[in-house]
Amino acid sequence: MPIRAPSICQCGRAVQSGSRCPCRAQADRERKARHDQARPSAQERGYNGKWQTARKDFLASHPTCAMCGASSTVVDHRIPHRGDKKLFWSRSNWQPLCTSCHSSRKQSQERRA
Structure with missing residues (x-):
């Protein structure tokens, strides 16, 4: 079965098929943390x-x-x-x-x- 060639991330690293570049994973974690800080708590959203x-x-x-x-x-x-x-x-x-x-x-x- 053929293996897909690695892709090049925005940071310049070669990334194997089926995996994510560590810089993209870190960026996702930071984005989700920013979103969670601005999100009201479950109690505030009505889940009481x-x-x-x-x-x-x-x-x-x-x-x-x-x-x-x-x-x-x-x-x-x-x-x-x-x-x-x-x-x-x-x-x-x-x-x-x-x-x-x-x-x-x-x-x-x-x-x-």
């Missing part, structure tokens, strides 16, 4: 005790992941609420997902949108 109770009740009545059928562990907002309390609490906007689907499929869908 009232949410935990509603989440627990919803998962009890919707035990399987809407994407793969595994056991659901996350209540996902189909349409990102972006701070809109009405959309946040609208149960018709909620869907049960497993952690794997929420962390991979759903996040990649949101990035594309």
